[in-house]
Amino acid sequence: MNDPGNAGRTLFRGPGITKKGIAIMKTRITSRRAFPLAAGLLAVGLFLAAFPCTWASEQGGAGKPATQDQKMQWFREAKFGLFIHWGLYAVPAGTWKGQPIPGIGEWIMNRARIPVKEYEQLAPQFNPVKFNAEEWVRLARDAGMKYMVITSKHHDGFAMYGSKASPYNIVDATPFQRDPLKELAAECAKAGIRFGFYYSQAQDWHESGGAGNTWDFGPDEEKSRNGAYDKYLQSKAEPQVRELLTNYGPVCLIWFDTPRMMDVGDRAKRFIDIVKTLQPWCLIDGRLGAAGDYRSMGDNRIPNEVVREDWEVPATLNDTWGFKSYDHNWKTPEDLTFKLVDIVSKGGNYLLNVGPTAEGLIPQPSQDNLRAVGRWLKVNGESIYGAGPTPYGEELGAYDPDPNKKDNRGNRIFLARKDWRCTVKPGKLYIHLFTWPNGSFELAKVDGKITKAYLLADARKKSLKVKANGTAWSIALPAAAPDKTDSVLVLNIRK
Ligand code: GLC
Numbered sequence: 001m002n003d004p005g006n007a008g009r010t011l012f013r014g015p016g017i018t019k020k021g022i023a024i025m026k027t028r029i030t031s032r033r034a035f036p037l038a039a040g041l042l043a044v045g046l047f048l049a050a051f052p053c054t055w056a057s058e059q060g061g062a063g064k065p066a067t068q069d070q071k072m073q074w075f076r077e078a079k080f081g082l083f084i085h086w087g088l089y090a091v092p093a094g095t096w097k098g099q100p101i102p103g104i105g106e107w108i109m110n111r112a113r114i115p116v117k118e119y120e121q122l123a124p125q126f127n128p129v130k131f132n133a134e135e136w137v138r139l140a141r142d143a144g145m146k147y148m149v150i151t152s153k154h155h156d157g158f159a160m161y162g163s164k165a166s167p168y169n170i171v172d173a174t175p176f177q178r179d180p181l182k183e184l185a186a187e188c189a190k191a192g193i194r195f196g197f198y199y200s201q202a203q204d205w206h207e208s209g210g211a212g213n214t215w216d217f218g219p220d221e222e223k224s225r226n227g228a229y230d231k232y233l234q235s236k237a238e239p240q241v242r243e244l245l246t247n248y249g250p251v252c253l254i255w256f257d258t259p260r261m262m263d264v265g266d267r268a269k270r271f272i273d274i275v276k277t278l279q280p281w282c283l284i285d286g287r288l289g290a291a292g293d294y295r296s297m298g299d300n301r302i303p304n305e306v307v308r309e310d311w312e313v314p315a316t317l318n319d320t321w322g323f324k325s326y327d328h329n330w331k332t333p334e335d336l337t338f339k340l341v342d343i344v345s346k347g348g349n350y351l352l353n354v355g356p357t358a359e360g361l362i363p364q365p366s367q368d369n370l371r372a373v374g375r376w377l378k379v380n381g382e383s384i385y386g387a388g389p390t391p392y393g394e395e396l397g398a399y400d401p402d403p404n405k406k407d408n409r410g411n412r413i414f415l416a417r418k419d420w421r422c423t424v425k426p427g428k429l430y431i432h433l434f435t436w437p438n439g440s441f442e443l444a445k446v447d448g449k450i451t452k453a454y455l456l457a458d459a460r461k462k463s464l465k466v467k468a469n470g471t472a473w474s475i476a477l478p479a480a481a482p483d484k485t486d487s488v489l490v491l492n493i494r495k
Contacts, residue, residue, distance in 0.1 A: 064280040071281060071293065072294070074146075075310060076386065079146070079344055079385055080144060080349070081149060083198070083351045083354070085105075085198075085323075085353055085354075086151055086322070087156060088158045090105075092122065093358065094323075094326060097112075104319075104320045104321055104324075105327070106155070106320075110205060110212065110213075123174050124174065124175065127175045127176050128176055128356075130359040131176075131178075131356075133187040136356075136362060137187040137193060139362060139370060140191075141191055142374045144377030148184070149197065150196075150198060151197075152181060152198060152240070154198070156205055157207055160180060160181060161179050161248075163243055164239075164243065165235070166240065185248040189249060194252035195250075196253035198257065199237075199256060201256045201289075202257075202260040202262055203257075204236065209231050211229065211258075211260040211261055220260060224264065229261060237271075241254065241274050245279045246278060251279055252281075253282060253285060254284055255285045255287070256285055256287050257287045258287065268290035272284065272290060285312070293310065294310035295311040296312055300314075301313060303348070304397065304414040304416065306345075311349070313350055317330060317331055317365075321353050323356060323357050330366075330369060332369070333485070336372075344384050346389055347388065347389035383430035383432065383488045383490075386425065387423035387424060388424045388425070389423070391429075392445075395422065396416065397415050397417040398417075399412050399413065399415070400412065429446075430490055432488055433486065433488070433489060436477070436480075436487065437477060439476070440474045440475055442474050443475070444472050448493045450473055450493060451492045452491075453490065453492075454489075455482055455487060456489075457487060
C-alpha cells in the first residue's frame with residue numbers, strides 16, 4: 001500500500017468513450033429516423049472522449065461511489081488544499097476594547113467572554129467590499145492547491161452564506177448582502193478546484209442551546225441534559241448543513257470540528273445521514289464525533305512517522321486561523337515546502353490556512369509564501385500529486401534512545417531528520433533532497449533495479465550515473481543543487 005492514490009485511480013477511472021466506440025456509433029447511423037438520436041449520442045460521445053474520466057461522478061454529481069477507494073480517490077490525488085477561516089472575528093482582528101486578546105483570532109468571542117448582544121454588533125460593521133472570489137481561487141491555483149475548505153459557520157455561530165435557517169448570516173445581517181460562498185463555489189468549479197465547507201456543528205456561541213458559550217448560557221452538560229442542545233442541532237446545525245449540501249453544487253467535503261457532546265444518541269449519525277443522502281460523494285473529516293472518511297490530525301500536528309490510512313493536517317501560516325492584525329509570525333516558503341513534502345512522504349494531505357481581513361483581502365505575506373510553494377510545485381508537482389509514502393523511514397528521524405525523556409505533552413522525544421524525504425509512484429522513487437549531498441546520494445536499499453536516474457528540474461531528463469553495490473546504490477549528482485529548497489531526484493525502478 002505504498003501508493004494508495006494510484007491504487008484508487010485504476011479502479012475509478014472509467015473508460016470514457018474510445019475512438020473505436022465512436023467509429024461503431026458512426027457505422028450504426030444507418031436509418032434516417034435514427035439519425036437525430038445517433039447524432040445526439042455521437043455528440044455525447046465526443047464530449048466524453050474529450051473528458052475521458054467519469055466527470056459527473058468525479059465532481060460528486062451522479063450516483064453513489066461503489067467503493068470507499070473510489071470516494072477517496074480525488075483526496076489521495078490532491079494532497080494540498082487551501083483552508084480559509086473567515087468570519088466576523090476578522091473585524092476585531094485580535095483586539096477587543098483596545099486590549100490584544102491572546103490566542104487564535106476566531107476564538108476572540110470566547111477568550112474575551114464577549115456577550116452575544118455585543119458580538120452581534122460586529123455584523124453591521126462587516127462589509128468586505130474588496131472580496132474577489134476569482135482572486136482567491138487564483139491564489140489557490142497559483143499555490144498548486146487542489147481543494148478549498150472555507151468556514152461556512154465557525155464557533156461564533158455566524159453563517160458566511162445566505163441561510164434560511166438563521167438570520168444571523170452575511171446576506172441578511174451585514175451591509176455586504178452578498179453570498180461569498182456562492183461566488184467561491186462558482187469560481188472553484190470554473191478553475192477545477194474542489195470546494196468544501198468547514199462547519200462547526202457542536203459549538204455555537206450565538207445560540208443558547210449550542211455548545212461552548214458558558215458566559216451567556218451556562219454549562220454545556222446542562223444544555224445536553226435538558227434538550228436545548230438537541231434543539232439547537234435540529235433547528236440550526238442540521239438545517240444549515242442541508243442548505244450547504246443543496247445550494248452550492250458538488251461539495252467535496254465537510255469539515256466538522258470540536259465534536260463536543262456528539263457521542264450521545266444518534267447526534268453524529270444524523271449528520272452522516274444528511275451528508276450521505278444529499279451528496280454521497282462528499283467526504284466527512286475526522287472531527288464529527290463518529291468515524292469519518294479520513295483522519296484529521298491535530299492542528300499543526302504532523303506525525304513523526306508514516307501513517308497508513310487517509311489523513312490530513314490542518315495548519316496555519318502564522319499562529320492564528322482567523323485574521324489577527326498583529327500576528328506576523330509567518331512560516332517561510334522553505335519551511336512550508338518542507339512540511340508539504342514531509343506530510344506527503346508520510347501518507348497525508350496538507351490543508352493550509354489563510355485568514356482574510358474584514359475588507360476581504362488575503363494578507364500579502366500569506367499570498368507571497370503560498371505562491372512560492374506553487375512555483376516549486378510547478379516544477380516538482382509530479383512528485384507530490386497522487387504520490388504515496390516513503391518505503392524507507394530512517395530518513396524521518398528516530399525516537400530519543402532515552403524512553404524517559406518526554407516533551408511538554410508527555411510524548412517521547414522524536415529527533416526529526418531533515419536531509420531528505422521520499423515519495424513514490426508505481427515504478428518511481430522521488431528523493432527530495434533538502435540538503436544537497438557532496439558528489440553523490442547513497443541509498444542503502446532499493447527493492448529492484450534503478451534503470452534511470454535524473455533530476456525532476458531537468459527538462460531534458462539527462463541520465464545521472466548510478467552504481468550498484470549489492471542492494472545499495474550510489475547516484476552521482478552535479479556540484480550545484482537545481483533548487484535551493486528541495487531538488488527532486490527521480491529514480492525509475494524495475495522490480
Ligand atoms: C480548532 C479550533 C478552531 C479551528 C480549528 C482548525 O479546533 O477550535 O478554531 O478552526 O482548530 O483546525
